[in-house]
Amino acid sequence: MQPNYFDPFVLPFTLSMFALLTFLVFKYGSWIYRFGASDRKKVFKGFFSRNSWLAMKEIFMEGLLHRKIFKTNRRLGYMHMSLAFGWFLLIVVGAIEAHTFAKGSSPFYFPIFFRFFVPGTHESFFSDGFTQLMDLLLLFVLSGLFLAVLKRFKSVWVGQTKTSRKKPIDRVVLTSLWLIFPLRLLAESFTSGIHHSGGFLTGSLGTFFGVFLPINQLAYPAWWAYSLALGFFFIGLPFTRYMHIPTEMVLIFFRNWGIKLGVDNPVLMEVEINSCPKCGICIDTCQLSSMAGIHNTQSVYFIQKLRYHEDYNQVAESCLMCGRCEAVCPVAIDLNSIRLMHRADVSATREENFGFIPVQTRTADVIYFAGCMTHLTPTIKNSMVKILNASGDKYWFFDKEQGACCGRPLKLAGQLEAARELVERNRQMMMESGARMLVASCPICYKTFAEDYHLGMEVLHHSQYLERLMANKQISVEKLEVSAVYHDPCELGRGSGIYESPRAVVQNVAKLKSSVYQKENALCCGGSIAHLTLPLEKKKQIARETLRLLTVEHPQVIATGCPLCKKSFTGESGTKIMDIAELVAKALVAKPVREAAKQQKEPVYL
Ligand code: SF4
Ligand code: SF4
Numbered sequence: 124m125q126p127n128y129f130d131p132f133v134l135p136f137t138l139s140m141f142a143l144l145t146f147l148v149f150k151y152g153s154w155i156y157r158f159g160a161s162d163r164k165k166v167f168k169g170f171f172s173r174n175s176w177l178a179m180k181e182i183f184m185e186g187l188l189h190r191k192i193f194k195t196n197r198r199l200g201y202m203h204m205s206l207a208f209g210w211f212l213l214i215v216v217g218a219i220e221a222h223t224f225a226k227g228s229s230p231f232y233f234p235i236f237f238r239f240f241v242p243g244t245h246e247s248f249f250s251d252g253f254t255q256l257m258d259l260l261l262l263f264v265l266s267g268l269f270l271a272v273l274k275r276f277k278s279v280w281v282g283q284t285k286t287s288r289k290k291p292i293d294r295v296v297l298t299s300l301w302l303i304f305p306l307r308l309l310a311e312s313f314t315s316g317i318h319h320s321g322g323f324l325t326g327s328l329g330t331f332f333g334v335f336l337p338i339n340q341l342a343y344p345a346w347w348a349y350s351l352a353l354g355f356f357f358i359g360l361p362f363t364r365y366m367h368i369p370t371e372m373v374l375i376f377f378r379n380w381g382i383k384l385g386v387d388n389p390v391l392m393e394v395e396i397n398s399c400p401k402c403g404i405c406i407d408t409c410q411l412s413s414m415a416g417i418h419n420t421q422s423v424y425f426i427q428k429l430r431y432h433e434d435y436n437q438v439a440e441s442c443l444m445c446g447r448c449e450a451v452c453p454v455a456i457d458l459n460s461i462r463l464m465h466r467a468d469v470s471a472t473r474e475e476n477f478g479f480i481p482v483q484t485r486t487a488d489v490i491y492f493a494g495c496m497t498h499l500t501p502t503i504k505n506s507m508v509k510i511l512n513a514s515g516d517k518y519w520f521f522d523k524e525q526g527a528c529c530g531r532p533l534k535l536a537g538q539l540e541a542a543r544e545l546v547e548r549n550r551q552m553m554m555e556s557g558a559r560m561l562v563a564s565c566p567i568c569y570k571t572f573a574e575d576y577h578l579g580m581e582v583l584h585h586s587q588y589l590e591r592l593m594a595n596k597q598i599s600v601e602k603l604e605v606s607a608v609y610h611d612p613c614e615l616g617r618g619s620g621i622y623e624s625p626r627a628v629v630q631n632v633a634k635l636k637s638s639v640y641q642k643e644n645a646l647c648c649g650g651s652i653a654h655l656t657l658p659l660e661k662k663k664q665i666a667r668e669t670l671r672l673l674t675v676e677h678p679q680v681i682a683t684g685c686p687l688c689k690k691s692f693t694g695e696s697g698t699k700i701m702d703i704a705e706l707v708a709k710a711l712v713a714k715p716v717r718e719a720a721k722q723q724k725e726p727v728y729l
């Protein structure tokens with residue numbers, strides 16, 4: 124005979140689960156519907172492709188095991204993993220157990236409340252094995268919960284200095300989430316105590332509680348409470364940060380199917396915003412928080428403002444765009460791009476006319492673009508000119524008269540149309556020169572040329588150019604008697620992935636020292652032009668603290684590859700600050716000008 128697998132207490136869970144699933148189907152369906160035609164095509168094509176398997180692998184590694192958080196902070200990684208992976212295993216193993224031991228057909232909620240309907244009596248080694256395993260998994264989840272509660276009261280104990288501020292609705296739903304597992308433990312323990320069953324955890328606790336509690340009366344209310352906690356959580360989930368749980372999975376699928384964020388794809392931005400769990404990892408890594416005492420503009424708060432449609436103008440502009448938060452964000456949200464897109468939103472669109480910039484073209488092999496910040500640090504510019512002259516390359520100093528800008532500042536200020544017009548003007552002149560290569564001294568200019576100009580010629584940062592000149596023996600250098608630590612500029616390192624070329628250059632001319640704060644973990648100099656409102660004193664504060672951390676190994680020189688970094692650091696430390704171009708110019712060994720250069724009638728434009 125089919126046993127009765129229904130009791131009214133299952134209703135809060137069952138109904139809320141149906142409501143949540145209905146909501147998610149409509150929500151995700153509406154996102155796909157709002158995608159452009161080509162992205163919709165990618166969804167339908169991608170669904171049956173190998174990329175879906177890759178997405179599932181990524182969901183397992185990042186959504187369940189939280190590999191990226193583990194890399195940043197082990198305790199935090201364990202906390203997230205035990206909650207997510209532990210809960211997942213409880214569902215999967217619970218479903219297998221329920222399927223194995225159900226008599227006849229069973230409803231979908233059966234595995235969740237299995238111990239209520241099948242209290243278990245240690246019938247076989249096999250069933251006892253399942254009971255013990257389920258207890259172990261529950262303990263695993265509870266250990267993560269313990270860390271989560273600890274983190275709420277004293278976040279440093281789990282390795283986080285600051286955690287994100289919660290909205291009241293988040294707190295209510297968080298409480299219901301926290302209650303789910305202790306209530307399950309109580310319900311299963313009381314039932315086990317009554318039936319003298321259960322595993323090493325629920326069985327022992329049931330016996331223990333039976334000594335001084337009326338477990339016969341308490342068991343049924345405990346199952347109701349457990350079901351109600353689940354119900355509250357599922358009903359509240361769409362309105363809180365917990366929406367990230369299902370949405371992050373959807374985001375991973377979308378990305379693996381080739382859907383990319385862009386100004387023409389605000390839907391994916393909505394998916395990314397809803398995928399943020401407010402883990403707060405971006406807070407500690409932000410120097411505005413750790414060095415300048417500014418605690419309300421970090422990416423978690425910016426995303427929160429977008430999510431709840433609050434006024435985001437001030438927060439959108441208050442960011443160095445250093446990319447440190449993006450580098451550690453476990454969900455890989457395109458934080459800089461999203462901020463930039465919203466700056467474009469808040470900036471009034473101005474009519475710009477760049478007709479005053481003379482259109483001039485020269486023929487050359489190499490175009491050199493110093494950038495306005497390099498003009499403000501003339502020692503870098505002069506060093507590059509010295510090196511270019513020694514190289515024998517026929518070059519054109521594009522912005523020698525300082526009248527040109529790459530357009531990035533306009534873009535950072537959200538003036539996208541004006542930036543586009545300026546880019547087009549420069550592009551036209553550069554392409555007519557017939558040059559095979561463009562060299563930029565400023566990493567910001569370099570990134571702009573590489574990404575926005577589509578010049579059809581090689582674009583190099585001067586560190587790459589210098590490395591090549593040395594490798595091709597176009598210049599000769601001697602090793603200087605100095606030790607140097609290399610500071611990765613944000614836009615060159617995290618922004619463009621150029622880490623090795625500058626190091627190779629420094630290694631050729633000085634003794635290179637390493638630092639904890641290097642490559643992806645490099646600090647920002649504080650002088651970023653991307654922060655539109657940061658007071659000078661705060662910028663200096665960040666520069667001083669960064670320098671302090673960079674000089675723990677007592678290098679004689681701090682080498683960098685960005686004029687803005689050099690400018691921000693200069694005067695804030697006793698250690699000498701040099702651009703790598705200055706180091707190379709100093710190490711340059713005079714040699715006869717190459718034949719090619721001699722033959723040029725008009726070899727260089729200075
Ligand atoms: S933006 Fe990224 S790092 Fe920051 S809270 Fe959200 S998921 Fe965490
Ligand atoms: S980009 Fe840099 S300054 Fe901006 S929020 Fe992220 S870490 Fe902070």
Ligand code: SF4
Binds near residue numbers: 532
């Ligand atoms: S990005 Fe900055 S340094 Fe580079 S040219 Fe434009 S304004 Fe000047």
